[in-house]
Amino acid sequence: MSEAGGDLPLNEILAGDCIEVMNSLPAGSVDLIFADPPYNLQLKGELLRPDNSKVDAVDDHWDQFSSFAAYDAFTRDWLKAAKRLLKPNGAIWVIGSYHNIFRLGAELQNQGYWMLNDVVWRKSNPMPNFKGRRLTNAHETLIWASRDESSKYTFNYEALKALNEGVQMRSDWVLPICTGHERLKDEFGDKAHPTQKPESLLHRVLLATTNPDDVVLDPFFGTGTTGAVAKMLGRNFIGIEREEAYRKAAAARLARVRKFDGAALEVTGSKRAEPRVPFGQVVERGMLRPGEELFSSNNRYMAKVRADGTLVGNSVKGSIHQVGAALEGAPSCNGWTYWHFKRDGKMVPIDTLRQQIRSEMDGYRPN
Amino acid sequence: MSEAGGDLPLNEILAGDCIEVMNSLPAGSVDLIFADPPYNLQLKGELLRPDNSKVDAVDDHWDQFSSFAAYDAFTRDWLKAAKRLLKPNGAIWVIGSYHNIFRLGAELQNQGYWMLNDVVWRKSNPMPNFKGRRLTNAHETLIWASRDESSKYTFNYEALKALNEGVQMRSDWVLPICTGHERLKDEFGDKAHPTQKPESLLHRVLLATTNPDDVVLDPFFGTGTTGAVAKMLGRNFIGIEREEAYRKAAAARLARVRKFDGAALEVTGSKRAEPRVPFGQVVERGMLRPGEELFSSNNRYMAKVRADGTLVGNSVKGSIHQVGAALEGAPSCNGWTYWHFKRDGKMVPIDTLRQQIRSEMDGYRPN
DNA sequence: TCCTCTACTGAATCGTCAT
DNA sequence: AATGACGATTCAGTAGAGG
Numbered sequence: 001m002s003e004a005g006g007d008l009p010l011n012e013i014l015a016g017d018c019i020e021v022m023n024s025l026p027a028g029s030v031d032l033i034f035a036d037p038p039y040n041l042q043l044k045g046e047l048l049r050p051d052n053s054k055v056d057a058v059d060d061h062w063d064q065f066s067s068f069a070a071y072d073a074f075t076r077d078w079l080k081a082a083k084r085l086l087k088p089n090g091a092i093w094v095i096g097s098y099h100n101i102f103r104l105g106a107e108l109q110n111q112g113y114w115m116l117n118d119v120v121w122r123k124s125n126p127m128p129n130f131k132g133r134r135l136t137n138a139h140e141t142l143i144w145a146s147r148d149e150s151s152k153y154t155f156n157y158e159a160l161k162a163l164n165e166g167v168q169m170r171s172d173w174v175l176p177i178c179t180g181h182e183r184l185k186d187e188f189g190d191k192a193h194p195t196q197k198p199e200s201l202l203h204r205v206l207l208a209t210t211n212p213d214d215v216v217l218d219p220f221f222g223t224g225t226t227g228a229v230a231k232m233l234g235r236n237f238i239g240i241e242r243e244e245a246y247r248k249a250a251a252a253r254l255a256r257v258r259k260f261d262g263a264a265l266e267v268t269g270s271k272r273a274e275p276r277v278p279f280g281q282v283v284e285r286g287m288l289r290p291g292e293e294l295f296s297s298n299n300r301y302m303a304k305v306r307a308d309g310t311l312v313g314n315s316v317k318g319s320i321h322q323v324g325a326a327l328e329g330a331p332s333c334n335g336w337t338y339w340h341f342k343r344d345g346k347m348v349p350i351d352t353l354r355q356q357i358r359s360e361m362d363g364y365r366p367n
Numbered sequence: 368m369s370e371a372g373g374d375l376p377l378n379e380i381l382a383g384d385c386i387e388v389m390n391s392l393p394a395g396s397v398d399l400i401f402a403d404p405p406y407n408l409q410l411k412g413e414l415l416r417p418d419n420s421k422v423d424a425v426d427d428h429w430d431q432f433s434s435f436a437a438y439d440a441f442t443r444d445w446l447k448a449a450k451r452l453l454k455p456n457g458a459i460w461v462i463g464s465y466h467n468i469f470r471l472g473a474e475l476q477n478q479g480y481w482m483l484n485d486v487v488w489r490k491s492n493p494m495p496n497f498k499g500r501r502l503t504n505a506h507e508t509l510i511w512a513s514r515d516e517s518s519k520y521t522f523n524y525e526a527l528k529a530l531n532e533g534v535q536m537r538s539d540w541v542l543p544i545c546t547g548h549e550r551l552k553d554e555f556g557d558k559a560h561p562t563q564k565p566e567s568l569l570h571r572v573l574l575a576t577t578n579p580d581d582v583v584l585d586p587f588f589g590t591g592t593t594g595a596v597a598k599m600l601g602r603n604f605i606g607i608e609r610e611e612a613y614r615k616a617a618a619a620r621l622a623r624v625r626k627f628d629g630a631a632l633e634v635t636g637s638k639r640a641e642p643r644v645p646f647g648q649v650v651e652r653g654m655l656r657p658g659e660e661l662f663s664s665n666n667r668y669m670a671k672v673r674a675d676g677t678l679v680g681n682s683v684k685g686s687i688h689q690v691g692a693a694l695e696g697a698p699s700c701n702g703w704t705y706w707h708f709k710r711d712g713k714m715v716p717i718d719t720l721r722q723q724i725r726s727e728m729d730g731y732r733p734n
Numbered sequence: 735t736c737c738t739c740t741a742c743t744g745a746a747t748c749g750t751c752a753t
Numbered sequence: 754a755a756t757g758a759c760g761a762t763t764c765a766g767t768a769g770a771g772g
Binding site: 068097098099101102103104105106108109110115116117118119120122124125126128129132133134135136137138139141143144155156157159160162163164165166167168169170171172175176182198199200203204207233260261263264265266267268328330331332333 | 470487575652653674
């Protein structure tokens, strides 16, 4: 794999140090990164930069907290490599606990990632605090950030709203920890990985912020929850994992996973994605006649349709949006839902005419 | 007040910059610090609700910082002054959002404060995300840390357990935001402070981590929620506030507050509501797979599960309730009892899956 | 008194495309 | 790069008016 380009190894688990491997992949090629980095502060001395130089954990300012300096250097390096890999509209998720999440978040901001939300995974079945000296540590924190402030990140708002029974999804998610048959075991019956994440968490992350066929990279692949859910949901994954035992467990797991049926992967779509229909087409097609009267949703205003698809009402002329906004004294107005015509004595929004045109458009399938 | 010592000004609001004032107070004299520093929100344009009304944003001068570096320097200075003031067994709480909490947390660690918990304040009534571009920002984060790793901090474990109806208190707290009569108004009827915290939050903090007659300092006193609750609970407070308008509002408020009768009982939460379980969680958790078939209770209709927790059957798409209602031609339908899945040849209502999720939500408290 | 309906509000990094 | 046009988008709760 050359530094400048080359094909992306899709749906594979790559062996090695995640920083080196990431730097060997082509820049700007990944849609989403999900990262569950280690927060073990005992890494001192083991941390190597991509060029194999040792991270110098000690300097004057940091001498008593050298492990933080080492962890920060490690964080800086892998986040930098991750940013290089992301497409301009790409995004990243990181997950952590209070031991490391503040350092991760600060470094994300320092590198110019743009924070979109911090999300709390509220565990329905956390381990209790046995000694009664603190609160039960019942959550972990995720950060969702786009590559840059200007990134047009993917967010399947409608699908998440549907997942939450019609109410906007919040930044706190209640999900159980990974137990039972979902938890991978090694040959001795012990857990194969100490911090295996539940598939439900990745399901929500990937459903929310990727589209089918997107490329999802996980630089700390572990036993492959990200890859497993990506495969189920019809996304491509790239896993990077240093430990052979984890790679083996993940590979066996992935071989068992099946992609969901195609129709089931379709998700409630966004209106923003639907094709634009100029109001003029409604007039051209004779669905409304020039001179016909339209009424505002609050029934306070009337306007007449003109032959070129503009309206005139109260001496205001312009598009359906402009006239609505002017009459209401509002900065903007969605004319499609604001204006109504009369049919059989009932007020019908002109948006139904747009729907009719869209359904007749060749090849267009709403979901 | 001399630099080296002198008496502590108890139950007063001190005017001035919090760093200067803190440095004028005797070292090692405070049991607990609660700090609600500026969040550095970095808001750009104005934001309109779907009804075109304007959101009253936090654009106050005290929340403006020129850069992350400027904010970090400010954070470093006040946290250093705070640490000097704490008794050896003292502790600190800070509260923030994703804009600033990661920088606060990292600096706390850098200065050798010892993190005990991060606590999530889950707002029961947050402001929605009006544009549908992100998740509802429904929480804020608090960090609880002792002065040093060796501090013997105060933690009233049993009191918090009692407050939580006999179950160990978790790190996520559901509390409403400050509205209604509790929200202080100025002479024009507008809110006196843009970010007034609810008394319930401070009640829990002070009950958990202070004893009666302790000294609680709030370097960003605002309209004095910390002082009001400290007074109610029989703790001493020291407030520091730069803005005269806030000091005046706080002083008037404190004059109205009465200390609780010693025998007064804690008001724990109101009645427990059954937690709402979105059908999407059933899918996320793998209890039903996308593509799986559901059957109506009368066995006349079939529908398939989609990845976002909606159903599709007979070309109708929507929630379990919507599709049930549409197929039956009924105005409404309880999808939980209407839809069934097949298990071992038997038809099982999906409501059994909801019951299972609810039973796993051990420790759930609506407030 | 009780219910319904309307108006308003809260720490918010809140759009996208063509010209 | 800046501008204008299109047109998509909200939840829980309080307060007060009116019936």
